Amino acid sequence: MMFERFVDHLACHGDDVAVITSEQTVSYAELATRVADRAAELGTRRKLVLLETRNDLPTLVTYLGALAGHHVVLPIPAGGDHRSVVETYHPDVIVTDGVITEGPRHRPAHELHPDLALLLSTSGSTGSPKLVRLCRFNLAANAESIATYLDITRTDRAATTLPMSYCYGLSVIHSHLLRGAALVLTELSVVDDDFWESFRTHGATSFAGVPHTFDLLDRIGFEAMSLPNLRYVTQAGGRLDPDRVRRLAGLGARSGWRFFVMYGATEATARMAYLPPELAHDQPESIGVPIPGGSFRIEPVDGMPDGTGELIYRGPNVMMGYAHTTTDLAAGAGVEELRTGDVARRRADGLYEVVGRSDRFVKLYGLRIDLQRVESALHAYRVDAICTDGDGLLIVGAAERPEDCDVASVAADASGLPRAAIRVVDVDEIPRLSTGKPDYRSLRERAAERATDDARLHLRGLFADVLQIDAAEIDPRCSFVDLGGNSLSYVAMSVRLERALGHLPADWQRLPLSELESARKTRRWWGTTLETSVALRAAAIVLVAGSHAELWVLWGGAHILLGVAGYNFGRFCLTPLPRATRVRHLASTIGSIAVPAILWVAFALLVTDDYAASNLLLANKFLGPDDSMTAGRLWFVEVLVWVLAGLALLCATRWGDRAERRWPFGVAAAFLALGMALRWDVFGIGLGKAAWFTMLAFWFFAIGWAASKSSTVWQRLAVTAVLAVGIVGYFGQPNREALVFLGLALLIWLPAIRCPSAFTVTAGVIAEASLFIYLTHYQVYPLFGEHRLVGVLAAIVVGILLTQVANTVLRKWIHSLTAVWSKRGQTATAVLERQRGVYCTPPSENRGPKA
Known part of the structure; x- marks a missing residue:
């Protein structure tokens, strides 16, 4: 033996x-x-x-x-x-x-x-x-x-x-x-x-x-x-x-x-x-x-x-x-x-x-917990309490206890579980059966009801407010992505959700609301989590506005924004949802960018000479005039809208949709290779070297897309290597190239950062308003003449205010388009029911690319 x-x-x-x-x-x-x-x-x-x-x-x-x-x-x-x-x-x-x-x-x-x-x-x-x-x-x-x-x-x-x-x-x-x-x-x-x-x-x-x-x-x-x-x-x-x-x-x-x-x-x-x-x-x-x-x-x-x-x-x-x-x-x-x-x-x-x-032992976090031992430890601290398990947590029903006693900490020490795994339910008296024995079932029910009611009411309200939909239409089995959330509404939702939960669950945008409702609220003294993509959006738009106003000279913010746009495209548009739903979400995203841009250009044409008629079509780079610097100010929006439109057509095809689901990183890498070929003019079509004003900037978008689909170290290394090769000599300005490289490298390697709560909120508000800040700052900061700092701050404030005003109108407009699209006013949940054969399959079964 x-x-x-x-x-x-x-x-x-x-x-x-x-x-x-x-x-x-x-x-x-x-x-x-x-x-x-x-x-x-x-x-x-x-x-x-x-x-x-x-x-x-x-x-x-x-x-x-x-x-x-x-x-x-x-x-x-x-x-x-x-x-x-x-x-x-x-x-x-x-x-x-x-x-x-x-x-x-x-x-x-x-x-x-x-x-x-x-x-x-x-x-x-x-x-x-x-x-x-x-x-x-x-x-x-x-x-x-x-x-x-x-x-x-x-x-x-x-x-x-x-x-x-x-x-x-x-x-x-x-x-x-x-x-x-x-x-x-x-x-x-x-x-x-x-x-x-x-x-x-x-x-x-x-x-x-x-x-x-x-x-x-x-x-x-x-x-x-x-x-x-x-x-x-x-x-x-x-x-x-x-x-x-x-x-x-x-x-x-x-x-x-x-x-x-x-x-x-x-x-x-x-x-x-x-x-x-x-x-x-x-x-x-x-x-x-x-x-x-x-x-x-x-x-x-x-x-x-x-x-x-x-x-x-x-x-x-x-x-x-x-x-x-x-x-x-x-x-x-x-x-x-x-x-x-x-x-x-x-x-x-x-x-x-x-x-x-049938006994008093439970398995939690891989540990077999003696509930009687935990109760004895609480009693030693003069806490009148009983313990059970539920929803993967240790539930403590606590009645009388000393004012200075932290019940959760005592239970955590006695059980060996992390404090976040303890749910304390305050009760007037210990629930008991008619025999006088503790009623553990009643305690579990009370804990579940309180946790579910509190979380459901709060989180459904957040979802309804951010997505501008009726809370009654939100099915708990649907996720943020299922309900039509995109890269624009994502910023507001992520910041508010982090504040509500105390942390931001990984891949939260694909988690069903029912899972988010059960997430533990765990505040940390050292701050909150801020996703790198949100931080980059906030920093980049401030750099853009300040550089244009000549408050400083730090160019490259718009190219970082383009990379972030590609990153969010991979996360929010290329999801495991059905093909028709993917395309509809893409159309909503394009509309969320194009409609405000067109409306603002129409307004600016009435009061300024800053734009040309071709800007109304977001086609200045196609139709000219080529010699107008002011008409070229919207190059970033033009590039983004037409890139998204082209990719929407690709996703609408059966073969394109199938290929992206089967090889998510491979397809992103192929488009990155195409972008690099255009950047180096491999095809000899003479697109020129003024790349920051042309569609050659697509490769920045492709970098972000590939980063979002990188799941291994070697894939991230490969994307970083392509970024390094592409950026060197691109602008002919080493400082600008270094800034863009640093920003996009952070996007590739650092998914989130921890920072003070006040900074998280501020960055989230600015990031959410980045589109309106970009559109309007050209007309706002000149109003303040040489007071450049005041002009930049005013441009940011105007962008934030317009965002708050436009959010409700724009999202209601998108929602009405969705109703027309589905012809019967179907919500995103109902569309999934028709396509999947269920009301709304939890994203836990859909997450990730299909093999």
């Missing part, structure tokens, strides 16, 4: 790769030598080894060396407060960063059961001294079962996304070493670009995640990633929403990898059940079937329907029992089957489904 002759098992794989880190690659033969040496360092007398774990080579070698030397390992997360564990179990040695130190002295030697190999916490990082006792047979049996149903082979390479102190993370290590596969050891998070760079470089074939992992993956655009070696993805550590299971299963099917939903517990070493990937799309609510060698039975529970009861598991991976003190370490196996505490049923198709819980 693997864990009996551990070093021999490792050595038999010879020169095959066993471990890959950022610094080195270690073969199985070398790993066997290191493990044997570590076992020798730990000595021949069996010891209790407290191991502070990191996902690095020293930790792995120590863990394996302890097992090889028949010691008992107690892994804990590095850097935490583990005093209660140390004081309870008095480990013989403590290993930190690979350094072995003696444990507490003047204690009698531990009496350790001969089969005992591993002690694991039942509650993640809560610091509870209650431990699960596992023997070598448990570890070997579970590793074999997992390796069998995952079909792990020696060519597999698993990236370590979970801590080694967690049974799920250890199961990945055990099952891969059993089959001679490799481990890619990393401490990086899945939100780090370097993690995915390492994943691709080392040919990793799998990774494991808890529900929170997949929350993070949604935020970084996992669906659009290219991972050619990925073979399968596993999920455990808590229930994953069925819709997300279905979406991930579909993504895996399209991308060539398999998605395994698994069910387990530390008490079962790791796994008890798995859902075969081919069933995940159609049966996403099921936990599947027992793992090889295991079995379930349903024990009836009073008050439950027939066939529904507590789920009982039996198998060779069931723990020896719990440990509460050192005396328990000498006890033998006292558990034959595991009472999971979950209420489940066996369906007619043979699959098992968990329908609820």
Whole structure:
């Protein structure tokens, strides 16, 4: 058996790769030598080894060396407060960063059961001294079962996304070493670009995640990633929403990898059940079937329907029992089957489904939380409270408490959860059943009602106000993009949403309103989040106005604005919505720019000589006059409108729409290549060198477009390289070129910045008014003569005021066009119903390009 002759098992794989880190690659033969040496360092007398774990080579070698030397390992997360564990179990040695130190002295030697190999916490990082006792047979049996149903082979390479102190993370290590596969050891998070760079470089074939992992993956655009070696993805550590299971299963099917939903517990070493990937799309609510060698039975529970009861598991991976003190370490196996505490049923198709819980433990953020322990901690602070879970949060119903007591902080400390995961509900008295027992269901309902009502009323009001639609027409399953939001209304919505929620969720514009309603409000003292594109719009328009008024000479702002326009085009116009909806949104965006420009030119023609009749058509560069500097002032608007019009025609075609969905970055890169060809006049059509007044400026728009579709480091590097090549010598003004390069490079690499709330609001207001500031500043600042600063400030204020006035009129006009377009006054939601066969499919199922 693997864990009996551990070093021999490792050595038999010879020169095959066993471990890959950022610094080195270690073969199985070398790993066997290191493990044997570590076992020798730990000595021949069996010891209790407290191991502070990191996902690095020293930790792995120590863990394996302890097992090889028949010691008992107690892994804990590095850097935490583990005093209660140390004081309870008095480990013989403590290993930190690979350094072995003696444990507490003047204690009698531990009496350790001969089969005992591993002690694991039942509650993640809560610091509870209650431990699960596992023997070598448990570890070997579970590793074999997992390796069998995952079909792990020696060519597999698993990236370590979970801590080694967690049974799920250890199961990945055990099952891969059993089959001679490799481990890619990393401490990086899945939100780090370097993690995915390492994943691709080392040919990793799998990774494991808890529900929170997949929350993070949604935020970084996992669906659009290219991972050619990925073979399968596993999920455990808590229930994953069925819709997300279905979406991930579909993504895996399209991308060539398999998605395994698994069910387990530390008490079962790791796994008890798995859902075969081919069933995940159609049966996403099921936990599947027992793992090889295991079995379930349903024990009836009073008050439950027939066939529904507590789920009982039996198998060779069931723990020896719990440990509460050192005396328990000498006890033998006292558990034959595991009472999971979950209420489940066996369906007619043979699959098992968990329908609820029968105990006082909940899984949140991958941690098993003892609710009674949290309540006891609150009672110690003289807080009359009860706890339950709901909406992925720990809910605390608090009645009487000291005035200076922060209930959320106490609950966070006791549970090990982040403070943002605690929802405190103030109640006059603890809700109770007729029997006098706490009414947890009532507490969950109160928390959900209050959170939903408050968020729904506030956020629907924001959406209705910004988009100028009736709040009653807003379906909670629709997103900002679904409801017709574009790059102009986006600025106002993002600033107001950030203020409402306390943070701006990643990809919020595609999240359904129902998800935004449940977002936690988490204020941060160091400021708020401001998207880089918004900051650049505000800064660029101020530079433009000030340079034209000769307050300063900092040219290049309009070209930055053109890049930002391309960036927003990729985000708001090229969305997963149906083709007709895409084109309609593009038409609305073009109208939002062209109509105000034409109206302002018409007004200016009546009172000034600044423009020519060709400006009414936004076609001065096509129709002339060529020698009019004032007529050429609107070049930026002309370029933007005609570029968007051309791309709208492309998106209206079936082949163009299909190509962009299948290769989002590739299509953007192709247009960037076309823009660069025009910039260098590759076709020899003599467009001239006065590029800032011609359609040659399209390549700036294409840079922003490509940046919005860049999901990997190499793609961002490629776009940056093209920007560098294109900008050098473009203006013949090094300072101008440096300014534009810096602005667009920030757009490529820095999605958001953190700044004071007042700055965020100011930048948002100016960015939202950037179009009107651009249109009107030519006529405003000259009114103030040599008072240039006053003139520029006046131009900004006029632009802001006109924006506020025009928003209502313009958006109502766009809304009426939408009603005419659909002929029946259909809202964006109804259009989606007709095209998708549902009322409004949540964007969580639509997000990202279609394969």
